[in-house]
Amino acid sequence: DTAVSQTPKYLVTQMGNDKSIKCEQNLGHDTMYWYKQDSKKFLKIMFSYNNKELIINETVPNRFSPKSPDKAHLNLHINSLELGDSAVYFCASSQDPTSVKTQYFGPGTRLLVL
Amino acid sequence: AQSVTQLGSHVSVSEGALVLLRCNYSSSVPPYLFWYVQYPNQGLQLLLKYTSAATLVKGINGFEAEFKKSETSFHLTTPSAHMSDAAEYFCAVRNYGGSQGNLIFGKGTKLSVKP
DSSP: OOSEEEEOSEEEEOTTOOEEEEEEEOSOOSEEEEEEEOTTOOEEEEEEEETTEEEEEOSOOTTEEEEEEETTEEEEEEOSOOGGGOEEEEEEEESOSSSOOOOEEOOOEEEEEO | OOEEEEEOSEEEEETTSOEEEEEEEEOSSOOOEEEEEEOTTSOEEEEEEEOSSOSEEEOGGGOEEEEETTTTEEEEEESSOOGGGOEEEEEEEEOOSTTOOOEEEOOOEEEEEEO
């Protein structure tokens, strides 16, 4: 019954490694987002896809690459992880990007880079 | 550019007391405003949203917020705090830029409730 799910929930890894976070929504939404929450709890948009097309690409290092194989999935791949990448990453979805329908958030993936 | 400012990074109240969490917005167009709550180690849950209908918006868990254009505010209140209300609260405005639609968040206010 989970609307927006993310895997894994926790991720501990070494600097320099490559890792992926997966997100799936079963709400039939067209738009999905990745937000980053830093250690001070500040939330900021990273990427957004609408119907599998990238519509938001904020100033994020090229090491971060989103991939949307279909409307229900938006994965985040991170190359050459750095200490500063440690954060909580939230996936979200909404019906479409232009309405004010609610954005539903996943439980978050807590990434710790050692 | 749109933004929201939450005054007070930490608010502490006694159980049963009134809760007031402040949010002011900046927007060149009529804003769409949201309050989300984040319980410890969990995701974000929508409390309520303002979408230019009624200015007084009622949400879940006994919370409500009033949109005041003259004060550019959207403060969140509940008349009686419960221990279970202890969490981080985020005010957000929807990005009006083109087809983007992402949320722009304030820095959050941590609510503590004392017994």
